[in-house]
Amino acid sequence: MAGKNLDPSSSPRALLGAELRVARERAGFSQAELGEPLFVSGSFIGQLEAGTRRMHIEFARQIDDILGTDGFFSRNCGAAAKSKYPDHFAAAAEAEALAKAIREYAPQLIPGLLQTEAYAREVFRAYQPTATEETIDELVTNRLARAALLSDPTTPLFWCVLDEAVLRRAGENTAILAEALRHIASLVRSRRIIVQVLPFSAGFHAGLDGALKLMSFDDAPPLAYVDGIGMGQLFDDPATVARHTLTYDLLTASALSPRKSLALVESVAEDYEHDQHA
Structure with missing residues (x-):
């Protein structure tokens, strides 16, 4: 050796x-x-x-x-x-690529694995308003490359809970969010992902502290990842992972059913499409 x-x-x-x-x-x-x-x-x-x-x-x-x-x-x-991702997210992104199941709670934005090119570009431009176009292009390319995980028809299992705020956060060009929501609906209808929406009517809930990602593997213990602005932490301690898993379970219990969630996603997309036409 x-x-x-x-x-x-x-x-x-x-x-x-x-x-x-x-x-x-x-x-x-x-x-x-x-x-x-x-x-x-x-x-x-x-x-x-x-x-x-x-x-x-x-x-x-x-x-x-x-x-x-x-x-x-x-x-x-x-x-x-070596990684093409920021230091605070690199370990999570690389673990994500090996996961057999990913469960994610998104409180503010569409998860990276589900973003369209236009939506990702808007997000990165908001994060880095003074960045060059070349920098933004590279960030978008890397994010879309992550989404290739979902090109396999069976693995990984991807189950996401979207806060209703994710569906309502539109920029000046509402067509971008409409396209992104249609993309999510397409993945749901093709039975590639499971999506639930946590409505505003749920009130206070277990995920108020922020975004959460759970990952499980065939030959390694499960991981939990939590993040904030420019920071993130990956946990493997069984007690911590179990606590975050309970949080996710409570979120799914408070969210709309997958069928009602799909209907809401498509309804909001249609509303934004009408706004754009108007």
């Missing part, structure tokens, strides 16, 4: 995780035993091996020392850490 480097063009995080599993088993360590001197859980080591967690350089150096891998992980964790 000492003389080999990973190819950064071919899912470096997944490759690094696979190499970690091989090296750990060759050295005779369980995941928990390797995690102990690193002061992390065995499940965290499992997430590194599954590629759902990023290996930071300080872990890489210690792993090289413990497993006797002659600097392999120190050399290659840089390639695995």
